[in-house]
Amino acid sequence: MTASDAVINDALVAERLAEVRARIVRAGGTGVTVLPVTKSFPIDACWAAYRAGCPAVGENYAQEVVAKLGGRDVPFAVHFIGQLQTNKVRALAPIVALFGSIDRSSQVRELAKRVPGARILVQVNAEPAAGDGGKAGCPILEVPALVELAAAAGLHVEGLMAIGPTVGGPEAARPLFRSVRALATRLELATCSMGMSDDLEVAVQEGSTQVRIGTALFGKRPQLQTLVR
């Protein structure tokens, strides 16, 4: 894709959303929701996705969220799916409907204080070297304790989220997705947010209930600094 594909157009986004939904169906998915990931795109992308029928969008960067969506009365929900710094929670609280990438107890404590009853997903990292190299996600063995801590703090834990490995192609994500699905079932959590533009089929086959889609809906992401100023 070229940068010109990133131009946001309602008809194009609607058409691409239909393609994504068709891919989900071909992979055997039923009732799988699509969370359009609008990070680094202008607010038009959120509107296009909303007008195409998506009730929520996913965003990654706190500064961008505040600049793009702060103080606006919008009819779509914003899910925060990027790495969450605790010092950003206060600014995000009035904008974000669901914190979808919680992976540590400090975030749970900050949310409990600033956003009582916040809706969250716990992000799972099941890579062999989990915890190394600053990779996001709670090591899978520690997820039950974090879920329990969040529930005890009054947060509403709706499910788990996982990002497939960046190397090895879609199949490389299958063992992770399978483990995350099994854990969500064991913990009786309804949402299993797994799958992105390149690996949504594998995620759906392994029981995803929500795919998070950026590139396949909006094209290649522009450079962030050109937008937030």
Ligand SMILES: *Cc1c(COP(=O)(O)O)cnc(C)c1O
């Ligand atoms: C950017 C992002 C996505 C979307 O990725 P695409 O490959 O563009 O579909 C999904 N989930 C998270 C957490 C992301 O940061």
